[in-house]
Amino acid sequence: KQEVTQIPAALSVPEGENLVLNCSFTDSAIYNLQWFRQDPGKGLTSLLLIQSSQREQTSGRLNASLDKSSGRSTLYIAASQPGDSATYLCAVSSKTTDSWGKLQFGAGTQVVVTP
Amino acid sequence: EAQVTQNPRYLITVTGKKLTVTCSQNMNHEYMSWYRQDPGLGLRQIYYSMNVEVTDKGDVPEGYKVSRKEKRNFPLILESPSPNQTSLYFCASTPQGPRSEAFFGQGTRLTVV
Numbered sequence: 001k002q003e004v005t006q007i008p009a010a011l012s013v014p015e016g017e018n019l020v021l022n023c024s025f026t027d028s029a030i031y032n033l034q035w036f037r038q039d040p041g042k043g044l045t046s047l048l049l050i051q052s053s054q055r056e057q058t059s060g061r062l063n064a065s066l067d068k069s070s071g072r073s074t075l076y077i078a079a080s081q082p083g084d085s086a087t088y089l090c091a092v093s094s095k096t097t098d099s100w101g102k103l104q105f106g107a108g109t110q111v112v113v114t115p
Numbered sequence: 116e117a118q119v120t121q122n123p124r125y126l127i128t129v130t131g132k133k134l135t136v137t138c139s140q141n142m143n144h145e146y147m148s149w150y151r152q153d154p155g156l157g158l159r160q161i162y163y164s165m166n167v168e169v170t171d172k173g174d175v176p177e178g179y180k181v182s183r184k185e186k187r188n189f190p191l192i193l194e195s196p197s198p199n200q201t202s203l204y205f206c207a208s209t210p211q212g213p214r215s216e217a218f219f220g221q222g223t224r225l226t227v228v
Contacts, residue, residue, distance in 0.1 A: 031213050031214045032214065032215075032216075034216065034217060036219075041203075041222075041224070042221065042222065043205065043219050043220060043221040043222045044205065044207075044219040045219075046216060046217065046218060046219070049215075049216040089158070091158075091217070093213040093214070093217075094213075100213060101148075101160075101163050101165075101171065101173075101212070101213055102148065102160040102163065102173055102174065102213075103150075103158070103160070103207075103213075103217060105157050105158040106157070107157050108157070
């Protein structure tokens, strides 16, 4: 069964520093991997979607990489701002029968950017 | 604006009183699903629907029902809510099932006392 892990669980950085968030998954038979942002008590905002055939996706200050063979994805946020403070979740959409049709989420990385 | 809309956003109810959480999307997506989010357990899928009249169980379907009579709507029904169903619920939709980007609603905070 697909398992998704995010390290670290929490991260605090000063404003301006680059953020590096990690996501690992156990089964490489995936359709895609998606990064989300969640503010306290709020919904999930999609940040980036990487298809299994892609190595990288970029949107503004965000860049996500995918190494399917090693089961890893990294989200980079350049020049962090206090408004980037949130919990970041990665989710994998798997091809295997027991995980098909659902997103498997990591537990998230809680980010605090201090002014 | 393309969106997934859930109602209500907040709900406090008593044990055993049937309730329905509505979910509607305006993107003509075929695939819709429900998740619950709990501290320490993360997000887990309750049910999903590949198309009208086609639904299937996710990881935690016990105590829930769903229906998909129209493409845009996917209500979540709790026939007899219990305190262990206190949670934050999310509805999601994608245009092409698990192959495409998922869009989530704003969530429904349910408390069962």
